[in-house]
Amino acid sequence: MRNAWTVAKREFNMYFASPVAYAVAFGLLLVQGLFFYADFGSSVLFGAPPDPTRSVSLFVTLLLFFAPAITMRLMAEEQRTGTLELLLTAPVREWELVTGKWLAAFGFVGLLVILNATYAVILSRFVTPGLDVGSLAAAYVGLFLAAGAMLAIGVFGSSLFSNQIAAFFAIMGLVLVMWVISYPVQNETGLLASVLKHLSFSDHYYTNFLSGVVNLTDVVYFVTVIVLFLFLAARVVESRRWR
């Protein structure tokens, strides 16, 4: 675990040494800012109470596109430049390596979430009698879990390639599939439909977290996805040894 922390620290710092992270943060915050402004403005115009979870759900939607950008580099770059060889000949286990990478990405997204939380703080100053902190907290818990799952898929996708662009599209494809997997069976019942609904990101995120409910099933689901994809990533890294 100590090694995972070492890898995570380095990787986290590297986010700020590369322009990609700043570009990602800029894009993410810009879109969120615009939407917040529009939301806020329309609330004022029509006198309707603003929904504080809007900026959270928007963040999750944007992560569909930004999580691949944040994670594509993590393993792919190590493989392209050959630095993976030095990591794997140091006394580091594969799972420590991928966990460290994931922690770094999670930390970076955590930072962006803190910036995102300023919108809630701003809103709370204008809304009387104040925001529904409980439902907002549930939305944020869901955001962290969904982000963690997307980033774990990202680490896995990145480990498959030594080309960042290829990794980007593979990750985006995987995340999108996980997101929409239940869309075709939205109005169906039966075994297949219920299996697909259980597998889907959106069914676990939108139906509960966003309506203020933290369900153990949903928490377990996202944690399972994180563990599963990190496990797969470790196996992919290990399989590189056998080629």
Add this chain to the structure above:
Amino acid sequence: MIQVEGLTKRYGERTAINKLTFHADKGEIVGFLGPNGAGKTTTMRILTGYMPPSEGKASVAGFDLLTQSLEVRKRVGYLPENVPLYPEMSVVQYLDFMAELRQVPNRNERVDEVMEVVHIADRAESFVSNLSKGLRQRVGLAQALLHKPEVLILDEPMEGLDPQQQIEVKRLLREVGAAQTVMLSTHILAHAQELCDRVIIINGGQIVAEDTPDRLSAQIAGGRRLQLEVDGDGDGLLAELRALPGLSSVRVVADGRFEIETAPGPDVRPLIASTVVGGGWKLLELRRERLSLEEIFIQLTREEAEAAAAAETGAPLAEGQAPGSDSAAG
């Protein structure tokens, strides 16, 4: 320190290394020589635990490579070919990261110490991307030395260095090589000749020769080429020499100087000496020439190729040649 037995690695259909067996002892510098694609890097990657062999056994620093890989990796310092480093980190950041990963005690002091050893301390704050090839090589070496490994495995450590830097690295390797086991690969033979206690020549994934550089030279050069010098212009000596048995060719290099190729067999030097003296010439020098490792290498790898072409099996080494003394001055 390093024990390798029957090591084989296949990439699909291609066999990169085939049943290698060798060892390296404590305090020894072993050179791994071979043309590109001979299997040097593959062997080193296996020994560092980067990838497992298809067949065979190996142990490093007393630990089995397959079952105790982590223990092996703790005790091995590795400089991969082309020195992969993180370009966006500074030298000191990078070394600190590697030291933390290897759980080096007193990290800061050790990083400073190693930077002094490889003479990179003055560039500690430079980013790796701004370093020259030679400096990068030194950072790679520093990284390999950080945890005071029992075994150092260096893949082409001289590659890309200028002669001055090469001398420095050689000095450094001799220093660390006294206490540690060093295994280095190179395709530049002069380096191996100068640096190594023992040389393993590998070609096409197989060991073709293994000995000290001196003995290798002696063994293969034995009875092959002589240099003869007499006082004056040596008129008429050429014909006399050509009439002698056991010589395959005689060539005039300059006035009074001859180069003689001998056929394998009994030593012909006494015969030549008595011919020269008996004919009234004044013998200045009669010397058996030692082939450089370079020539041996070319010879060995060519013999290998010829043997393969003829679909022959058996010992490729030129064996059974009289070793004897290396030089005899008249």
